[in-house]
Amino acid sequence: GQQLNQSPQSMFIQEGEDVSMNCTSSSIFNTWLWYKQDPGEGPVLLIALYKAGELTSNGRLTAQFGITRKDSFLNISASIPSDVGIYFCAGRQAGGTSYGKLTFGQGTILTVHP
Amino acid sequence: GAGVSQTPSNKVTEKGKYVELRCDPISGHTALYWYRQSLGQGPEFLIYFQGTGAADDSGLPNDRFFAVRPEGSVSTLKIQRTERGDSAVYLCASSITTNTEAFFGQGTRLTVV
Numbered sequence: 001g002q003q004l005n006q007s008p009q010s011m012f013i014q015e016g017e018d019v020s021m022n023c024t025s026s027s028i029f030n031t032w033l034w035y036k037q038d039p040g041e042g043p044v045l046l047i048a049l050y051k052a053g054e055l056t057s058n059g060r061l062t063a064q065f066g067i068t069r070k071d072s073f074l075n076i077s078a079s080i081p082s083d084v085g086i087y088f089c090a091g092r093q094a095g096g097t098s099y100g101k102l103t104f105g106q107g108t109i110l111t112v113h114p
Numbered sequence: 115g116a117g118v119s120q121t122p123s124n125k126v127t128e129k130g131k132y133v134e135l136r137c138d139p140i141s142g143h144t145a146l147y148w149y150r151q152s153l154g155q156g157p158e159f160l161i162y163f164q165g166t167g168a169a170d171d172s173g174l175p176n177d178r179f180f181a182v183r184p185e186g187s188v189s190t191l192k193i194q195r196t197e198r199g200d201s202a203v204y205l206c207a208s209s210i211t212t213n214t215e216a217f218f219g220q221g222t223r224l225t226v227v
Contacts, residue, residue, distance in 0.1 A: 042205050042220050044218070045215055090156070098145060098147075098170065098212040098213075099212060100207055100215075100216035101159050101162060103159070104158070106155055107154075
């Protein structure tokens with residue numbers, strides 16, 4: 001099925017560094033979401049973006065909804081060991097029948113070295 | 115419990131067998147979603163329910179897959195004649211209504227040998 005193009009696939013960083021990942025699509029989305037998934041767990045919502053151009057923060061996380069509605073990025077500042085995990089972007093298309101019907105990216109695996 | 119609960123956590127079955135995966139949504143949540151997550155991939159939408167009815171089953175890969183939610187709460191995903199390619203984590207999510215964000219369960223890891 002269709003998936004969003006998420007990059008990078010993996011990142012290895014030192015504790016304290018900033019991280020940036022992004023997601024692009026050939027289709028327009030009216031909502032972008034960013035999730036984190038730990039091993040053996042389901043995805044947990046980090047940030048939701050509902051308006052083109054919107055920039056939203058949640059603690060050390062900042063995400064933006066691209067003005068073209070075809071892309072989004074997530075930044076994590078001053079990374080800490082518990083940031084380790086897999087980050088997914090997800091998009092919801094306009095005219096969709098339900099909020100929960102999402103298209104996900106392939107994920108970015110983040111490793112933080114102390 | 116407070117969250118979405120999925121059972122079993124792990125299921126190993128032989129090729130050709132029938133399996134049922136169960137999802138207990140958060141109490142009071144009317145919308146329920148099933149996703150499949152293959153190794154190294156993001157979740158892929160399978161089906162969602164509004165109440166007892168399947169509102170959108172466009173993601174079900176073929177007619178071996180079927181899901182029910184007879185009383186508008188617990189849902190069961192049923193897979194007939196399992197194939198090795200069905201091996202994946204099956205995630206369930208629920209939301210208060212179809213216009214609110216959904217919460218995911220921990221998933222059921224299905225392995226077909």
